Amino acid sequence: MPATPHVEKHFTASETVRDVVIGMADGLTVPFALAAGLSAAVTTTDVIVTAGLAEVVAGAIAMGLGGYLAARTDAEHYAAEEKREHDEVERLRGREIAEVAEIFRGYGLEGQALTTVVESIAADRQRWVDFMMRFELGLERPDPKRAPVSAVTIGGSYVVGGLIPLVPYMLVHDIAPAMRISVVATGIALLIFGGIKGHFTGVSRIKSALQTALVGGLAAGAAFWLAHLFG
Helix, strand or coil, rough: CCCCCCCHHHHHHHHHHHHHHHHHHHHHHHHHHHHHHHHCCCCCCHHHHHHHHHHHHHHHHHHHHHHHHHHHHHHHHHHHHHHHHHHHHHCHHHHHHHHHHHHHCCCCCCCHHHHHHHHHCCHHHHHHHHHHHHCCCCCCCCCHHHHHHHHHHHHHHHHHHHHHHHHHHHHHCCCCHHHHHHHHHHHHHHHHHHEEEEHHHHCCCHHHHHHHHHHHHHHHHHHHHHHHHHC
């Protein structure tokens, strides 16, 4: 009877999850803190909604642009290091071969096996450079589409997160109950978001949910307190 095939499951979308976490976490806390702070200074929810929506749009653009520039910087850094490695393979061949050998010695290879592997790596220049980029410098080749995707993911997540604390102010025109609903809705959203994040990253969903809610609650609470203090 054939053995059941072993299927490994690994999470491979860590960059996308990171972008969603960045956008959603800020989107849930910053507009909520703004709305809560304004609740003590204004008498109508129209002002809170207008200011909140303006902040969501501005925040989404700023966060998305930041994600785009960060991804572009990673790509430019990789390209510069790759060019340098090409130059070193051309001009300092002996030293680079020694570095390849040293890397494999760290994995326990010696003797003829080591020589064979090193010669195989050095036989193809691009493969050699790719090897050095990954195992010497610890760099992975960036996805060329990463920058725009990151910008849209972060910006979109910020909008989704930012609308959650603002919707109660759109539906309820009395500030006090609207704020209470916003607090509850944002807290629930933080818990759900944290649980989903934990599921995708392999961390305990309960632990991740509580951590996310705690961090988001502290950030929003601090902003709310400061708004009241100076308002």
